[in-house]
Amino acid sequence: xxxxxxxxxxxxxxxxxxxxxxxxxxxxxxxxxxxxxxxxxxxxxxxxxxxxxxxxxxxxxxxxxxxxxxxxxxxxxxxxxxxxxxxxxxxxxxxxxxxxxxxxxxxxxxxxxxxxxxxxxxxxxxxxxxxxxxxxxxxxxxxxxxxxxxxxxxxxxxxxxxxxxxxxxxxxxxxxxxxxxxxxxxxxxxxxxxxxxxxxxxxxxxxxxxxxxxxxxxxxxxxxxxxxxxxxxxxxxxxxxxxxxxxxxxxxxxxxxxxxxxxxxxxxxxxxxxxxxxxxxxxxxxxxxxxxxxxxxxxxxxxxxxxxxxxxxxxxxxxxxxxxxxxxxxxxx
Amino acid sequence: xxxxxxxxxxxxxxxxxxxxxxxxxxxxxxxxxxxxxxxxxxxxxxxxxxxxxxxxxxxxxxxxxxxxxxxxxxxxxxxxxxxxxxxxxxxxxxxxxxxxxxxxxxxxxxxxxxxxxxxxxxxxxxxxxxxxxxxxxxxxxxxxxxxxxxxxxxxxxxxxxxxxxxxxxxxxxxxxxxxxxxxxxxxxxxxxxxxxxxxxxxxxxxxxxxxxxxxxxxxxxxxxxxxxxxxxxxxxxxxxxxxxxxxxxxxxxxxxxxxxxxxxxxxxxxxxxxxxxxx
Ligand SMILES: [Mg+2]
Numbered sequence: 001x002x003x004x005x006x007x008x009x010x011x012x013x014x015x016x017x018x019x020x021x022x023x024x025x026x027x028x029x030x031x032x033x034x035x036x037x038x039x040x041x042x043x044x045x046x047x048x049x050x051x052x053x054x055x056x057x058x059x060x061x062x063x064x065x066x067x068x069x070x071x072x073x074x075x076x077x078x079x080x081x082x083x084x085x086x087x088x089x090x091x092x093x094x095x096x097x098x099x100x101x102x103x104x105x106x107x108x109x110x111x112x113x114x115x116x117x118x119x120x121x122x123x124x125x126x127x128x129x130x131x132x133x134x135x136x137x138x139x140x141x142x143x144x145x146x147x148x149x150x151x152x153x154x155x156x157x158x159x160x161x162x163x164x165x166x167x168x169x170x171x172x173x174x175x176x177x178x179x180x181x182x183x184x185x186x187x188x189x190x191x192x193x194x195x196x197x198x199x200x201x202x203x204x205x206x207x208x209x210x211x212x213x214x215x216x217x218x219x220x221x222x223x224x225x226x227x228x229x230x231x232x233x234x235x236x237x238x239x240x241x242x243x244x245x246x247x248x249x250x251x252x253x254x255x256x257x258x259x260x261x262x263x264x265x266x267x268x269x270x271x272x273x274x275x276x277x278x279x280x281x282x283x284x285x286x287x288x289x290x291x292x293x294x295x296x297x298x299x300x301x302x303x304x305x306x307x308x309x310x311x312x313x314x315x316x317x318x319x320x321x322x323x324x325x326x327x328x329x330x331x332x333x
Numbered sequence: 334x335x336x337x338x339x340x341x342x343x344x345x346x347x348x349x350x351x352x353x354x355x356x357x358x359x360x361x362x363x364x365x366x367x368x369x370x371x372x373x374x375x376x377x378x379x380x381x382x383x384x385x386x387x388x389x390x391x392x393x394x395x396x397x398x399x400x401x402x403x404x405x406x407x408x409x410x411x412x413x414x415x416x417x418x419x420x421x422x423x424x425x426x427x428x429x430x431x432x433x434x435x436x437x438x439x440x441x442x443x444x445x446x447x448x449x450x451x452x453x454x455x456x457x458x459x460x461x462x463x464x465x466x467x468x469x470x471x472x473x474x475x476x477x478x479x480x481x482x483x484x485x486x487x488x489x490x491x492x493x494x495x496x497x498x499x500x501x502x503x504x505x506x507x508x509x510x511x512x513x514x515x516x517x518x519x520x521x522x523x524x525x526x527x528x529x530x531x532x533x534x535x536x537x538x539x540x541x542x543x544x545x546x547x548x549x550x551x552x553x554x555x556x557x558x559x560x561x562x563x564x565x566x567x568x569x570x571x572x573x574x575x576x577x578x579x580x581x582x583x584x585x586x587x588x589x590x591x592x593x594x595x596x597x598x599x600x601x602x603x604x605x606x607x608x609x610x611x612x
Contacts, residue, residue, distance in 0.1 A: 047466075068466070071462060073489075073493050074489075074492065074493070074496075076489035076492070076493070078451075078455065078485075078486040078489060079455045079458070079486060079489035079490050079493055081455075082452060082454075082455020082456050082458070082459060082486065082490065083455050083456075083458050083459035083462065083490070083493065084459060085445075085455075085456050085459060086455065086456040086457060086458060086459020086460040086461075086462070086463065087459040087460070087462060087463045088459075089444070089445065089456070089459075089460060089463075090391075090395075090459075090460050090463035090464065090467075091391065091463070092463050092466070094459075109449055109452075110452065110455070110486075113446060113447075113448070113449050113452055114445070114452055114455070114456055117446045118438060118445050118446040118456075119438070120445075
């Protein structure tokens with residue numbers, strides 16, 4: 001068995017992480033599965049619904065512990081979401097778990113109509129999201145999901161950055177009265193949250209403060225923004241605010257607009273096509289505000305995405321400590 | 334319980350009201366409304382345990398209309414059952430009316446927002462699984478079109494319903510053999526439907542879809558333990574109006590003044606006949 005992949009994508013990033021004292025955590029998907037099992041033990045209406053995805057969803061222990069609360073639908077994502085909607089309409093709390101690439105593309109009409117439009121409080125769990133399955137090619141990449149789902153009314157979209165945010169997001173989703181989409185990757189992550197600051201659904205989290213630039217990031221890219229802030233302070237005396245944005249929708253507009261007013265530059269970072277993602281959502285807010293700091297939107301460009309490990313793809317597109325730091329330099333100087 | 338004559342009379346009055354509201358709105362799915370209206374009449378007046386006064390009762394039977402475009406038929410029956418005043422249908426398709434051209438939960442008595450085809454059976458399957466998890470006595474019914482069966486999601490759900498032995502689930506196919514383009518067999522053949530459903534593990538019966546007695550007997554019969562069931566109802570699009578019957582052009586045709594008069598005359602003649610026979 002090989003050593004678990006490091007979330008650090010360069011020796012320099014590993015050095016900065018060590019200096020910050022970041023503790024390695026688990027993959028968010030593992031924390032999701034553990035949290036869901038704990039919640040489901042206490043509430044028999046909480047169900048896991050899977051499309052031959054219990055292994056990749058880390059739900060084998062769930063199925064062993066609570067077999068009556070795991071509904072398998074086979075490789076049929078449309079039916080996964082339709083069945084989950086029917087269950088939710090009858091008082092169940094189904095977590096429909098499927099690779100994000102299939103869940104949010106093949107079953108998009110079911111998400112739009114059966115979950116969101118009919119207002120059935122399903123929790124849609126997109127696993128192995130972004131380029132978690134980077135080497136498997138575009139069929140298995142999920143770089144469109146924010147864009148597709150942001151354009152659907154009545155759907156909360158959450159992409160937790162670390163284990164702490166994952167736990168908060170899963171608990172929030174379990175008690176939500178309306179449908180929620182949760183997006184998880186599978187890489188082991190560092191804990192970057194301050195656990196003393198409670199998780200509040202819909203709120204961005206300030207990981208460190210500064211007024212030279214704001215780094216606004218979501219999901220598995222937040223760690224690289226956090227490292228970039230530490231690296232910029234150390235190497236160039238640049239002070240950055242890092243905003244972790246676990247909720248893409250509804251977006252914490254006050255936090256984004258505060259950053260636009262108080263910081264000289266904004267850089268957004270996401271594991272998603274730049275089209276329709278977090279960056280464009282922030283840009284739309286900022287463009288309609290009185291404050292217009294220079295902005296750079298980092299993400300996957302509109303091209304046929306390269307294949308490789310998540311780390312390799314992040315390095316290719318500059319979704320790294322060094323890439324984020326370079327973007328800040330280009331805006332400030 | 335309504336007598337057979339009362340039920341027959343309702344079928345004629347429902348047709349009259351369907352034509353009236355479509356005529357008033359200037360839009361509607363006339364052909365499909367008329368092909369499923371006898372099924373809805375039997376469901377809502379003889380089979381479903383639903384009460385307008387207590388629609389949120391968790392123990393109610395569930396009805397999901399997958400062929401959402403035949404919504405005028407559903408509205409007319411729900412109004413007759415007292416879910417809302419019949420006058421509300423005067424707003425059909427109006428700006429900001431809850432009575433849109435497909436069902437929504439904004440209208441009392443409607444379970445799910447439908448309109449995109451191939452969605453009802455998966456949702457109904459999920460509901461039936463929920464009922465089984467709770468060992469509940471309530472049942473789930475869903476109405477599908479025959480053209481709609483080209484949507485693959487139906488067959489995903491058909492597989493799952495049999496896998497989970499959902500004998501609390503009843504599907505009804507409004508098999509009028511037409512869809513918007515023409516004959517279903519020419520657009521995308523799906524026969525033999527009975528054999529397809531049976532191969533997926535369902536209990537299958539064909540029923541005459543405008544025979545209120547036969548529909549009552551079928552839909553009231555006990556399920557086969559351990560199997561979901563489907564009734565393939567042989568219906569005619571535009572049923573009950575001679576010049577609308579079995580013609581694809583009435584899929585969403587709106588009658589002209591003259592056509593409307595002729596249609597009402599046909600229905601009124603049959604109402605008079607029915608009342609004469611009952612007297
Ligand atoms: Mg048809």
